[in-house]
Amino acid sequence: MKIYNSLTHKVEELVPNEAGRLSMYTCGPTVYHYAHIGNLRSYIMEDVLEKYLRYTGLDVKRVMNITDVGHLTSDGDTGDDKMLKGAKREHKTVMEIARFYTDAFFDDCAKLNIKTPDVVEPATGCIGDFIKVISSLIDKGYAYEAGGNIYFDTSKLKEYYVFGDFNEEDLEVGVREGVEADENKRNKADFVLWFTKSKFDDQELKWDSPWGVGYPGWHIECSCISMKHLGERLDLHCGGIDNQFPHHTNEIAQSEAYLGHKWCNYWFHVHHLNTNSGKMSKSKGEFLTVSLLEQKGYNPLVYRYFCLLSHYRKSLVFSYENLDNAKASFEKLISRIAAVVKDAVGEVDKAEFARLKAGFDAALGNDLNTSLAITAVYDVLKADVNAATKLALIEDFDQVLSLDLVKQAKALNKAQEQENEEIPVEVNKLVEQRAAARRAKDFARADELRAQIEQLGWLVKETREGTKLSRK
Numbered sequence: 425m426k427i428y429n430s431l432t433h434k435v436e437e438l439v440p441n442e443a444g445r446l447s448m449y450t451c452g453p454t455v456y457h458y459a460h461i462g463n464l465r466s467y468i469m470e471d472v473l474e475k476y477l478r479y480t481g482l483d484v485k486r487v488m489n490i491t492d493v494g495h496l497t498s499d500g501d502t503g504d505d506k507m508l509k510g511a512k513r514e515h516k517t518v519m520e521i522a523r524f525y526t527d528a529f530f531d532d533c534a535k536l537n538i539k540t541p542d543v544v545e546p547a548t549g550c551i552g553d554f555i556k557v558i559s560s561l562i563d564k565g566y567a568y569e570a571g572g573n574i575y576f577d578t579s580k581l582k583e584y585y586v587f588g589d590f591n592e593e594d595l596e597v598g599v600r601e602g603v604e605a606d607e608n609k610r611n612k613a614d615f616v617l618w619f620t621k622s623k624f625d626d627q628e629l630k631w632d633s634p635w636g637v638g639y640p641g642w643h644i645e646c647s648c649i650s651m652k653h654l655g656e657r658l659d660l661h662c663g664g665i666d667n668q669f670p671h672h673t674n675e676i677a678q679s680e681a682y683l684g685h686k687w688c689n690y691w692f693h694v695h696h697l698n699t700n701s702g703k704m705s706k707s708k709g710e711f712l713t714v715s716l717l718e719q720k721g722y723n724p725l726v727y728r729y730f731c732l733l734s735h736y737r738k739s740l741v742f743s744y745e746n747l748d749n750a751k752a753s754f755e756k757l758i759s760r761i762a763a764v765v766k767d768a769v770g771e772v773d774k775a776e777f778a779r780l781k782a783g784f785d786a787a788l789g790n791d792l793n794t795s796l797a798i799t800a801v802y803d804v805l806k807a808d809v810n811a812a813t814k815l816a817l818i819e820d821f822d823q824v825l826s827l828d829l830v831k832q833a834k835a836l837n838k839a840q841e842q843e844n845e846e847i848p849v850e851v852n853k854l855v856e857q858r859a860a861a862r863r864a865k866d867f868a869r870a871d872e873l874r875a876q877i878e879q880l881g882w883l884v885k886e887t888r889e890g891t892k893l894s895r896k
């Protein structure tokens with residue numbers, strides 16, 4: 425597979441350290457609130473990437489952290505502690521908040537058919553690992569103590585801004601005006617590895633350390649959790665584009681200083697989902713969650729489909745109008761597949777299967793072009809080949825796309841069959857008698873008749889359009 429590597433700014437062949445195996449690390453959610461659908465865009469695209477790598481035959485091991493400590497609202501070392509903010513908002517403890525929103529995150533992922541990574545590790549479970557790496561960074565001269573905190577010294581590196589395009593000024597982004605600069609830092613870009621003195625005197629989660637009671641900075645958790653489960657040489661690291669700086673820049677700085685060699689070869693960054701008024705946020709405008717989309721009547725997989733229609737390296741604008749267009753096109757696609765399901769008898773044409781599969785492979789193999797992969801599904805539907813081959817191809821592609829294409833097509837066929845099924849005369853008679861009982865306001869008799877209808881395998885329901893019958 426070829427993939428755009430943010431580190432080299434080039435589309436490159438993805439070659440794992442160990443042939444046939446690939447280690448993949450993903451920055452997990454900060455569990456202080458529900459994930460918004462922007463966060464979930466990143467996880468959907470990473471899920472397609474993981475599934476495509478498996479589809480090509482690689483043995484993938486994927487690890488994700490859960491950020492339940494240390495992430496401040498600025499992504500740097502200023503602002504409020506997100507977890508503490510969440511706990512205060514809901515009058516709960518930090519751990520209660522973490523548990524609740526971790527479960528909510530995985531519920532959302534399940535609805536979007538996002539696979540759970542092989543290893544999921546909360547930061548609060550790895551404090552000993554953080555302390556070990558920070559101690560070693562101090563010993564090696566890459567970290568220093570000042571004002572009670574431990575900082576990484578970015579001036580000790582030959583190159584700190586490894587992704588290019590960034591500088592000290594970018595550290596100010598997202599920081600509210602009036603936030604005081606941290607006088608303890610030797611260089612503006614230095615970052616906290618361990619806090620013992622912070623403005624959060626009410627910090628709930630604190631651990632003993634060689635430098636006093638305190639808690640870890642955000643960046644150290646990803647380096648340590650990745651090394652713990654995936655070893656010293658990581659193949660692929662993923663995250664949203666905002667993670668590139670300072671978070672991933674700091675991960676590389678501390679990991680390579682600790683290891684003394686290159687840590688991760690490929691960096692995959694998903695661009696943002698925006699609204700018409702700019703960056704998606706949990707605090708401004710409508711808080712767009714999967715549950716909200718469901719409440720509005722959308723199948724969550726319509727949102728997955730909407731994401732797949734765009735390339736992960738382009739920002740995507742969310743509006744209900746755009747989502748409705750995706751919904752209409754998704755429903756049409758399902759009904760076309762439903763027709764294929766009905767006709768699918770006979771042998772799969774192996775040569776045509778291979779030819780059409782090659783189109784799908786070419787799309788995803790070239791920097792994960794998901795919109796062309798969807799086009800490949802349409803190419804199958806249009807192809808001059810029997811329905812059995814079409815169905816086999818769609819089932820094959822859906823291992824990666826995870827849109828439940830065949831499952832939904834079968835459900836649609838079943839619903840239509842039920843609608844078209846002839847209602848037995850006996851049932852119709854009972855329905856008429858029930859209607860008469862209702863008109864006469866004899867509801868006890870109407871209920872009796874409903875039970876008799878149910879015994880014959882039919883359900884009767886009152887709707888705005890009148891009485892509806894369906895198969896039990």
Ligand code: AMP
Nearest residue numbers: 453454462463466663664667696697704
């Ligand atoms: P957080 O829970 O804030 O740590 O973010 C979880 C993931 O969502 C990170 O990989 C972020 O880079 C990513 N992310 C944040 N905002 C957006 C957005 N608007 N669109 C896509 N990904 C995002």
Ligand code: ZN
Nearest residue numbers: 451452646671
């Ligand atoms: Zn991370």
